[in-house]
Amino acid sequence: QVQLVESGGGLVQAGGSLRLSCAASGRTFSSNAMGWFRQAPGREREFVSGINWSGGITSYADLVKGRFTISRGNAKNILELQMNSLKPEDTAVYYCAGAISSRISTRAADFGTWGQGTQVTVSS
Numbered sequence: 385q386v387q388l389v390e391s392g393g394g395l396v397q398a399g400g401s402l403r404l405s406c407a408a409s410g411r412t413f414s415s416n417a418m419g420w421f422r423q424a425p426g427r428e429r430e431f432v433s434g435i436n437w438s439g440g441i442t443s444y445a446d447l448v449k450g451r452f453t454i455s456r457g458n459a460k461n462i463l464e465l466q467m468n469s470l471k472p473e474d475t476a477v478y479y480c481a482g483a484i485s486s487r488i489s490t491r492a493a494d495f496g497t498w499g500q501g502t503q504v505t506v507s508s
Contacts (some may be wrong), residue, residue, distance in 0.1 A: 385409075385410050386408075386409070386410035386411050386497055387408070387409045387410055387499075388406050388407070388408050388480045388481070388482060388497055388498065388499035389406065389407050389409070389499055389500070390404060390405065390406050390478065390479070390480045390499045390500065390501060390502040391404070391405050391406075391407070391502060392404040392405050392502060393478060393502030393503045393504045394503075394504070394505070395505045395506075395507065396470055396504075396505070396506055396507070397506070397507050398470060398471055398472055398506055398507065398508050399469060399470065400470050400506070401466070401467060401468045401469075401470065402467045402470065402504060403464060403465070403466050403467070404420070404464065404465040404467065404478055404480075404502060404504075405462060405463070405464050406418075406420075406462065406463040406464070406480030406499055407461065407462055408461040408462070408463075408482065409461070412458075412461055413458075413461060413463075413482045413497075414437065414458035414461070415437050415486055416437055416482050416483050416484070416485065416486055417434060417435060417436045417437055417482075417483035417485065417486055417487055417488045417489060417494075418434070418435055418456060418463045418480070418481065418482050418483060419431065419432070419433060419434035419435065419454075419480075419481050419483065419488075419489070419490075419495060420432040420433045420434075420454065420463075420465045420478060420479065420480060420481070421478070421479045421481060421492060421495075422474075422476035422477065422478045422479065422504075423476055423477050423479070423501075424475060424476040424477075427476075429479070429492055430445065431445055431490040431491075431492070432444070432445055432448055432452065432465070432478070433445065433448065433452055433454040433465060434454070434483075434488045434489060434490060435454045435455070435456055435463070435488065436486060436487060436488040437486035438458075439455065439456045439458070441488050442454050442488070443488050443490060445490075447473075448467075448474070451467065451468050451469045451470075452465060452466065452467050452468070453465070453466040453468075454466075463480055465478070467504070470504075470506045471506060472506045472507065472508045473506075474504060474506050475504060475505050475506050476504060477501040477502065477503050477504075478501060478502050478503075478504050479498055479499055479500075479501045480498070480499040481495035481497065481498050481499070482495060482496065482497035482498075483495050483496070484496045
């Protein structure tokens with residue numbers, strides 16, 4: 385069974401940092417792009433950051449650019465998201481996702497495997 389399991393979420397004050405991790409099991413995603421999405425209450429799921437199969441190309445939503453950093457460790461089948469200078473508007477459930485192809489994408493429809501999500505809450 386293919387699974388993506390996120391960890392690292394929690395409660396943090398504005399200006400603080402969190403590091404999310406996503407561990408894959410059941411198959412390797414070393415040939416696939418991966419990404420992070422988030423969904424706040426009452427809002428649609430939105431793209432946060434993506435990374436291509438090798439880690440050489442990354443993409444960020446404008447709202448997080450300069451504050452978040454995505455990385456991957458293919459040998460360990462792990463995806464990470466370092467989040468700095470967190471703001472209350474970053475509060476959401478964060479999802480790890482594995483893309484269908486090796487190419488980076490910002491569209492949820494291009495991702496076929498999803499984790500269960502981890503809650504990130506930023507207090508003001």
